Amino acid sequence: MNREKDMANYAVVFFVVISALLLLFPSTRVAQTVRIISSYSLYPSLHYGEKYDYFIRNVPQNFLNILKVDQENRTLTAMIKELEISNKTAESAMEENRRLTLEMGLSRNIQLKGVWARVVNKNPQDWYGAFFINKGSRAGITLNSTVVGFENGQVGLAGRVFEVYPDFSKVLLITNGVSSVICSLPGANFEGLAEGRGTWLLKVNYIPEGSDIAEGMELVTSPGGLLFPQGLPVGRVQKVHPKESFMNFITADVSPAITINALKEVYIVKKDLPPDLQGAVAK
């Protein structure tokens, strides 16, 4: 026990003396450099604030320069990452700007008064049925307003406003299963009813047998329809089905004039219907 106690006493005296020597005598050039190497390897930072001068005392300048270069390298690497993110954001903004410029130009050409709105919410379970836009009654949007979309310089009918709230509205798309649009071929003397089927294609019914309709023809909204302004492109005929023996009209598949599920902005046309007709439409 006494031997153990002696050993403890010797050890503490020895190590206290060593510690005191390390404390009292300024660190040598080599010792201080080794210290900074080990410290910097584990915590690569030279930002010690007011302690910085004390920390780097006795360390050769060329060695400190290496550490500073490493610090600069880390800062620049972080900056490059930030710039890459900024670059991507700028590219996205430029693309949006290009698209909006094109769409604004087109909207001036269609001679219809209205407001722009962003598509803010789509329901994955009703992808071709409806979506929400960020404008509502506060922006002057009314029930059954026509919704128009733009794509690659092409304007096309997207749907109509189905529900109106103060700050947003729900749009019923022409591809919705309950949606229908009276349409016609420009210059032709017949009309058909384009009905949504819940997919990306429309089906046009009630085309009289013998009508001059063929694949690739463009259908537009008919003047006979109450809801939509006339002449808006609805879609292009993709396939004409032959007449069935039990029917007295022919049908056709029509692909919408614009890609409905890729719309980001839409133009809501303000159409002032006569009060009597508004009641009829609401029913």
Added chain:
Amino acid sequence: MGIIGDILIYILTGLVHWWWTANLSVFGVSPNIVFSAALSAAIIARPAKAISYCFLFGIYLDLLGSNLFGAYALTYTLMAYGIYMMKRHLDLIGPFSQIIAALALTVVTMLFYQGLSLALAKINPLQLKAFLVEPFLNAIAVPIMFYFFVQLKRRFNLL
């Protein structure tokens, strides 16, 4: 195993301390793993070895820091000797006594280190948040570290 095992414990403790402070600090505060290891080693090991361990753990903290070189070494050496003296009068094997010892000794060592830095280099290293929080974190860490060290001593006859 002897000396190699001791070196491995030293390196491993240093690595854990470095990893924890670099990755798991919350608002810049984390338990002082090296302190916990030094305190546990001081309780378990024989006095001379315990003092050597604590001195070397202190040197490791001095190497990492930017303040006085040797201040932690002196502080932990004296702490090891203090624990050696306490062990003769108190039972430090139980977790409760270790928690109390960790709470008290963290505060004492921080104040001692603060005093040394102010006296010899006029540097104020103490952060208030560390002073307020670290004793409690160390109080949690010490019994866990002690358990690990006891297992090492039982299985490999280290420390």
